[in-house]
Amino acid sequence: MRKKSSLMLANPIRMHYNKDMIYEEVMHRLDRLGANGSVYGTERVVSLLNRIGSPDEKMHIVHIAGTNGKGSTATMISSVLREAGHTVGLFTSPAVFERKECYLVNGELCSDEQIARSFSRVLERATETTAFETEFCCALALFADMGCDYAVVECGLGGLQDATNAVRSKDVAVLTSVSLDHTNLLGTTLSEIARQKVGIVKGCPLVTGKQSDEVTEVLRAYDPVVAEEYRGELSLQGKFQNYNAGVARATCRLLGIGESAIAQGLKKAYLRGRNEHIPTKNGLCILDGAHNEGAALRLRECIADYAPVTFFIGMFQDKAVEKVLSILLPLAKKTIILQAPKPRGMDGEELCRLAKRYCSDVKIGDETMIQTTLSETGTKVVCGSFSILSGMRRWIDGQTESTTGNL
Numbered sequence: 001m002r003k004k005s006s007l008m009l010a011n012p013i014r015m016h017y018n019k020d021m022i023y024e025e026v027m028h029r030l031d032r033l034g035a036n037g038s039v040y041g042t043e044r045v046v047s048l049l050n051r052i053g054s055p056d057e058k059m060h061i062v063h064i065a066g067t068n069g070k071g072s073t074a075t076m077i078s079s080v081l082r083e084a085g086h087t088v089g090l091f092t093s094p095a096v097f098e099r100k101e102c103y104l105v106n107g108e109l110c111s112d113e114q115i116a117r118s119f120s121r122v123l124e125r126a127t128e129t130t131a132f133e134t135e136f137c138c139a140l141a142l143f144a145d146m147g148c149d150y151a152v153v154e155c156g157l158g159g160l161q162d163a164t165n166a167v168r169s170k171d172v173a174v175l176t177s178v179s180l181d182h183t184n185l186l187g188t189t190l191s192e193i194a195r196q197k198v199g200i201v202k203g204c205p206l207v208t209g210k211q212s213d214e215v216t217e218v219l220r221a222y223d224p225v226v227a228e229e230y231r232g233e234l235s236l237q238g239k240f241q242n243y244n245a246g247v248a249r250a251t252c253r254l255l256g257i258g259e260s261a262i263a264q265g266l267k268k269a270y271l272r273g274r275n276e277h278i279p280t281k282n283g284l285c286i287l288d289g290a291h292n293e294g295a296a297l298r299l300r301e302c303i304a305d306y307a308p309v310t311f312f313i314g315m316f317q318d319k320a321v322e323k324v325l326s327i328l329l330p331l332a333k334k335t336i337i338l339q340a341p342k343p344r345g346m347d348g349e350e351l352c353r354l355a356k357r358y359c360s361d362v363k364i365g366d367e368t369m370i371q372t373t374l375s376e377t378g379t380k381v382v383c384g385s386f387s388i389l390s391g392m393r394r395w396i397d398g399q400t401e402s403t404t405g406n407l
Helices: 023-036 043-051 070-083 112-123 131-145 190-200 213-222 240-254 259-268 293-306 321-331 348-355 367-374 386-396
Strands: 060-065 088-091 103-105 150-154 172-175 206-208 276-280 283-287 309-313 332-337 362-364 380-383
Touching: 023 112, 023 131, 043 131, 060 070, 060 190, 070 088, 070 150, 070 240, 070 259, 088 131, 103 131, 112 131, 131 150, 172 190, 172 240, 190 213, 206 213, 206 240, 240 259, 240 293, 276 386, 283 293, 283 386, 293 321, 293 380, 309 321, 309 367, 309 386, 321 332, 321 348, 332 348, 332 367, 348 362, 367 386, 380 386
Parallel strands: 060 150, 060 172, 088 150, 172 206, 283 380, 309 332, 309 380, 332 362
Antiparallel strands: 088 103, 276 283
16 A cells, blocks of 8 residues: 655645636645645655546546657647547646646637636645646646546656656556756666656556667567657658657557547647747747757757758756757857746856857847847747747747746
8 A cells, every 4th residue: 555645845725715716816826836846756646636536547548758759749649539539638748838738628728717617626635745746636637527538648757756657547658759858856877767757657558769779778678669750741840750740659559549530630730839930021930949958959950951040049057058059059140048037047148158159149138139130031949948938939929028037
């Protein structure tokens, strides 16, 4: 029997909520749990799921881990399942453009009323969990309330000790490409990271794509289905999406989905902020959240034909910053430095200093600089962190209300 965690976290929510609680108040209460920090492990989540009626046991679960491609692969699987006639909840993180995009039902944002109703019931019972743990439980409750028969769940970080791994049973576990990231938590080698991520396999088949030899050796014990790259039509841009689509196709085949629904679902799948191409009167703008070595290599492959390009880049200081810069900035004619949200965001002056090792024209992106540079002719690439994409998208759309201090 699993021993209940004795950990009592700061700032527990003990209030009672009524059915008329508005969305903003629910989200405020959820944000208060941020004081509980980030604590890894699944025991608190298992306990909360039990207290809210075990919504995870009311749906088929597809669980996805990996370093890069999780969001794209999850979106593709969700799209295919919808095409096959299923009602599908999709949980991803972090939010890039809007908070509600983390919990979609049939590819659509849920209403404020729907979210408030489901979330309030969970928050009433959330006495130990962190903000992320609680939000995940809230999403599962929402999916169950909305009649979903499938939940496609993206891991937050790692796999074995991630909050999402608290679900009791899964139809299939999915592992996208594995590379170095979060080494302070998951391990400093590919094999260590792979062992953490493959921890999501619990009595279910594993689907993956071609991996490095080091990762493949770790996965051998799980007898995985190894997907071939997909060669059909996709809406998602970039050659690397053929890899993700192949993994999605193999997953959906295991779930018994027909080839027609797979082809149509993969064709229709779309996700903003992943090699997203936005035509403007001054040239193409490409938005991508690439923030680690593996993602930077994939982005470089996608933009090589457009080089030289203008980069807008902001990064978190706990990432392999210089490695990412060394991969991307040789393709730059100009680089504009953005301030990613603090406290994790690297100081703009320090990022500027590092960027000058790889690009001769580097400037700090104040409002005038951003607006002027976007008005210049040529291809622009926004990358380095998902946290800067929303603000830059508003600038690209011609809005100027965003501030450089928190793009």
